Amino acid sequence: MDRKSRRRKLLLLICQYFLLLEEEKYEQVPKTWNSRKRRVQDWWETSWGRLIRNPDVRNTTSHAGKTFRKRFRLPFRLFEYMVDCCRREKVFGEETDAVGRSCIPVEIKVLGALRTLGRATLHDDVAEISGAGS
Numbered sequence: 001m002d003r004k005s006r007r008r009k010l011l012l013l014i015c016q017y018f019l020l021l022e023e024e025k026y027e028q029v030p031k032t033w034n035s036r037k038r039r040v041q042d043w044w045e046t047s048w049g050r051l052i053r054n055p056d057v058r059n060t061t062s063h064a065g066k067t068f069r070k071r072f073r074l075p076f077r078l079f080e081y082m083v084d085c086c087r088r089e090k091v092f093g094e095e096t097d098a099v100g101r102s103c104i105p106v107e108i109k110v111l112g113a114l115r116t117l118g119r120a121t122l123h124d125d126v127a128e129i130s131g132a133g134s
Contacts (some may be wrong), residue, residue, distance in 0.1 A: 007085065010082070011082075011085065011086065011089065011091055013113065013117060014082075014086070014091065014109070014110060014113040015091055015092075017112065017113045017116055017117075017123070018092065018109055018112075018113065020123060041131055043104065043105050043108055043131070046108075046130060046131050047129070048107075048108060048111050048129070048130055049107075049108070051064065051067065051068060051071075052068075052076075052079075052107055052111070057076045058076050058077065060075055060076075071115065071119075072111060072114040072115060072118055073114065073117075073118030073119070074114065074118075079110065079111075079114070082110055082114075083106055083107055083110050086106050086109075086110060087106055091106075092106055092109055104132050108130050108132060109132075111130065112126040112127075112130055112132060115129070
């Protein structure tokens with residue numbers, strides 16, 4: 001399997017993961033209008049957001065770099081490349097919803113997929129850790 005087909009396969013797995021996550025989310029949402037209020041969240045204040053915003057995470061010998069590699073099973077530079085590919089190919093669609101509200105950032109979505117693939121974490125656990133399920 002060449003590099004290009006591996007990359008496509010990984011992007012396909014990421015897409016499948018988030019389609020499953022979205023299906024679970026819509027199954028649990030009550031059908032009344034008032035209950036659809038979304039909680040506004042600062043994604044960069046979550047533990048994952050703080051980790052990827054840490055300037056030391058790019059250095060593979062630093063504590064942050066080693067933590068990132070341990071949690072997500074790849075170096076940060078490869079993660080950045082994956083995020084760029086997902087944005088360029090619009091794997092997760094637009095970055096705002098139909099009303100203009102910002103959606104979950106691509107970085108958080110990719111981290112969720114990597115956590116699931118790398119550590120066999122359940123989707124519910126990823127939603128709980130990242131805050132993406134609320």
